[in-house]
Amino acid sequence: xxxxxxxxxxxxxxxxxxxxxxxxxxxxxxxxxxxxxxxxxxxxxxxxxxxxxxxxxxxxxxxxxxxxxxxxxxxxxxxxxxxxxxxxxxxxxxxxxxxxxxxxxxxxxxxxxxxxxxxxxxxxxxxxxxxx
Amino acid sequence: xxxxxxxxxxxxxxxxxxxxxxxxxxxxxxxxxxxxxxxxxxxxxxxxxxxxxxxxxxxxxxxxxxxxxxxxxxxxxxxxxxxxxxxxxxxxxxxxxxxxxxxxxxxxxxxxxxxxxxxx
Numbered sequence: 001x002x003x004x005x006x007x008x009x010x011x012x013x014x015x016x017x018x019x020x021x022x023x024x025x026x027x028x029x030x031x032x033x034x035x036x037x038x039x040x041x042x043x044x045x046x047x048x049x050x051x052x053x054x055x056x057x058x059x060x061x062x063x064x065x066x067x068x069x070x071x072x073x074x075x076x077x078x079x080x081x082x083x084x085x086x087x088x089x090x091x092x093x094x095x096x097x098x099x100x101x102x103x104x105x106x107x108x109x110x111x112x113x114x115x116x117x118x119x120x121x122x123x124x125x126x127x128x129x130x131x132x
Numbered sequence: 133x134x135x136x137x138x139x140x141x142x143x144x145x146x147x148x149x150x151x152x153x154x155x156x157x158x159x160x161x162x163x164x165x166x167x168x169x170x171x172x173x174x175x176x177x178x179x180x181x182x183x184x185x186x187x188x189x190x191x192x193x194x195x196x197x198x199x200x201x202x203x204x205x206x207x208x209x210x211x212x213x214x215x216x217x218x219x220x221x222x223x224x225x226x227x228x229x230x231x232x233x234x235x236x237x238x239x240x241x242x243x244x245x246x247x248x249x250x251x252x
Contacts, residue, residue, distance in 0.1 A: 068156035105249030112242030123231035
């Protein structure tokens with residue numbers, strides 16, 4: 001259970017830092033057109049974007065490992081605390097405004113996270129066959 | 133355009149997460165994963181068709197997310213794409229056969245409401 005919580009914290013922190021770096025990089029690049037691959041390539045030349053993508057790759061591996069140990073219906077609400085951290089970082093680092101309704105949203109997500117934290121991480125049986 | 137991107141991200145993320153969970157549960161047990169080196173774990177992941185399908189869905193979601201970030205604030209983009217929580221809890225119960233208790237339904241609903249408020 002300790003490793004599951006360690007993976008959960010790692011997944012949350014890598015997700016938040018990756019998203020924030022990606023956001024910073026994309027705002028430096030400016031608007032991109034959805035169907036233009038060249039503009040995506042130009043966006044990926046930005047150091048913040050590259051670092052953000054590298055951190056999000058780490059997040060993906062951590063998330064997949066976590067999903068091998070815990071239920072999807074456990075992992076998703078628990079890792080939703082990412083949204084709280086991103087809103088707070090947006091407010092304190094990027095000077096984005098947070099309204100009263102948004103603070104209520106932060107409280108609701110926090111309650112959801114605590115509620116699912118009270119349930120067992122895994123309710124399904126391990127699969128008998130392993131592909132490795 | 134903004135809300136089309138949000139829909140693409142939500143649907144692809146939900147399908148990607150379900151495929152990844154199904155694939156990773158078949159991939160290795162907890163004890164086996166602990167004993168293996170990261171190399172074999174990553175190699176195993178990329179030989180798993182369900183996980184590859186899930187990653188494909190998440191890749192589509194990622195490119196749509198990058199486009200969304202370029203036209204909106206991070207405090208809108210990230211919470212707005214979390215609208216699939218209840219859908220994912222439903223898929224977890226009926227497809228993955230997880231025991232979704234009232235705690236988890238309440239948690240998914242609270243997160244959904246919280247995300248909706250956070251996106252305003």
